[in-house]
Amino acid sequence: MTAPLKHSDPVNVDVALGDRAYDIVIGRGVLASLGERVAALRPGVRTAVVTDRTVAKYWLEPTEASLAASGIPTSRIVVEEGEISKTYAGLEKVSEALIAAKIERNDLVIALGGGVVGDLAGFAAAILRRGVDFVQVPTSLLAQVDSSVGGKTGINSPQGKNLLGAFHQPVLVIADTAVLDTLSPRQFRAGYAEVAKYGVLGDEAFFSWLEKNHSDIFKGGSAREHAIATSCRAKAGVVSRDERETGERARLNLGHTFGHALEAATGFSDRLFHGEGVAIGMTLAAQFSAKLGMIGETEAARVERHLIEAGLPTRLQDIAGFAQEGLADADALMALMAQDKKVKRGKLTFILLEAVGRAVIAKDVEPAPVRDFLKEKLAQKA
Numbered sequence: 027m028t029a030p031l032k033h034s035d036p037v038n039v040d041v042a043l044g045d046r047a048y049d050i051v052i053g054r055g056v057l058a059s060l061g062e063r064v065a066a067l068r069p070g071v072r073t074a075v076v077t078d079r080t081v082a083k084y085w086l087e088p089t090e091a092s093l094a095a096s097g098i099p100t101s102r103i104v105v106e107e108g109e110i111s112k113t114y115a116g117l118e119k120v121s122e123a124l125i126a127a128k129i130e131r132n133d134l135v136i137a138l139g140g141g142v143v144g145d146l147a148g149f150a151a152a153i154l155r156r157g158v159d160f161v162q163v164p165t166s167l168l169a170q171v172d173s174s175v176g177g178k179t180g181i182n183s184p185q186g187k188n189l190l191g192a193f194h195q196p197v198l199v200i201a202d203t204a205v206l207d208t209l210s211p212r213q214f215r216a217g218y219a220e221v222a223k224y225g226v227l228g229d230e231a232f233f234s235w236l237e238k239n240h241s242d243i244f245k246g247g248s249a250r251e252h253a254i255a256t257s258c259r260a261k262a263g264v265v266s267r268d269e270r271e272t273g274e275r276a277r278l279n280l281g282h283t284f285g286h287a288l289e290a291a292t293g294f295s296d297r298l299f300h301g302e303g304v305a306i307g308m309t310l311a312a313q314f315s316a317k318l319g320m321i322g323e324t325e326a327a328r329v330e331r332h333l334i335e336a337g338l339p340t341r342l343q344d345i346a347g348f349a350q351e352g353l354a355d356a357d358a359l360m361a362l363m364a365q366d367k368k369v370k371r372g373k374l375t376f377i378l379l380e381a382v383g384r385a386v387i388a389k390d391v392e393p394a395p396v397r398d399f400l401k402e403k404l405a406q407k408a
């Protein structure tokens with residue numbers, strides 16, 4: 027872990043992927059430099075900005091102004107906010123709008139928004155004319171620390187999370203920390219789950235720093251920028267070594283086998299945001315690791331305590347409408363987990379903990395102990 031930044035220093039994190047390497051630029055106010063940076067990267071380019079209605083209200087005009095100041099022609103495509111847009115219908119809408127805007131092979135798609143817009147616009151760019159470059163301008167905490175980096179793009183199927191997609195790296199990421207000032211507190215907290223994930227999975231010193239400083243991240247200032255830069259550095263390192271998740275990248279999926287099943291069980295709705303599912307999933311992964319004797323109960327409790335302190339849900343019973351059919355049913359959750367992309371020859375893979383700060387990939391996990399564990403958790407009092 028490096029020392030916290032001074033508030034005003036923009037920081038560059040390099041995603042070292044050879045001829046597809048790119049910069050993540052992090053700092054207050056860096057959105058204003060978007061046009062200049064795009065013009066330097068792709069002289070003469072035309073762009074289409076894909077965003078959602080809420081983000082458009084706050085941040086579309088400054089984005090377009092920055093592009094216009096550098097003489098970059100642009101069009102806008104605005105989708106509905108939330109997972110409802112990360113669908114076949116959302117993809118059709120964005121793809122047809124990009125075609126109508128005559129975005130050519132050498133033009134650029136700009137994803138201005140949270141993880142939904144980033145995944146959706148990135149996937150549309152990946153398939154448009156068999157591949158157009160794109161820039162990520164992440165506007166949620168979750169997108170700034172995780173989804174804008176690493177090139178996983180895609181949409182959901184009603185049967186599971188991100189089941190259709192492509193690896194397609196952005197050519198630039200501009201993370202302006204000032205845009206987070208308009209994010210709702212619940213969405214900010216949900217994004218914080220992925221920040222904590224980087225500590226829990228690979229950096230005990232960062233986790234310990236988060237335990238002491240998390241409230242400053244919520245307030246803003248240098249702690250926020252430090253948390254974003256540290257998460258991006260961790261992700262950039264993993265992605266540069268294992269871009270397509272043939273090995274260690276799977277560790278970034280800590281909490282997601284449970285979390286994605288819970289998102290599917292709640293219909294990808296506002297009952298459970300992605301980051302909230304990750305918080306519950308990460309707690310379950312820690313508790314399951316303890317049940318298997320890989321870590322002590324106190325370490326699992328340490329993970330849960332921190333997430334609770336950050337205001338996140340950690341128990342299945344914390345999900346709105348928990349008692350509804352499907353969610354309170356271990357077999358239904360097992361069936362959803364069977365669609366996880368880490369499944370190999372029908373066997374589940376879990377990311378488990380050997381310590382706080384050390385996640386490992388557990389392959390060929392037998393379903394019976396997982397089902398028993400879920401039954402135990404589901405039986406707990408609300």
Ligand SMILES: NC(=O)c1ccc[n+]([C@@H]2O[C@H](COP(=O)([O-])OP(=O)(O)OC[C@H]3O[C@@H](n4cnc5c(N)ncnc54)[C@H](O)[C@@H]3O)[C@@H](O)[C@H]2O)c1
Binds near residue numbers: 109
């Ligand atoms: N590709 C990846 O590596 C990766 C990583 C993590 C998560 N994800 C995906 O990301 C998605 C979750 O992303 P998310 O949490 O950003 O959700 P999101 O994109 O739905 O954004 C959350 C909400 O906040 C609003 N919002 C975003 N920025 C705002 C701002 N600056 N001001 C005001 N409102 C703002 C949006 O309109 C939306 O309603 C999930 O679909 C998840 O699967 C992908």
Ligand SMILES: O=C(O)C(=O)C[C@@H](O)[C@H](O)[C@H](O)COP(=O)(O)O
Binds near residue numbers: 178271278279282
């Ligand atoms: O970048 C990755 O790799 C991750 O696993 C990051 C996750 O936070 C993210 O939610 C990702 O979209 C999940 O990947 P998936 O392959 O399980 O869909």
Ligand SMILES: [Zn+2]
Binds near residue numbers: 220304
């Ligand atoms: Zn995630």
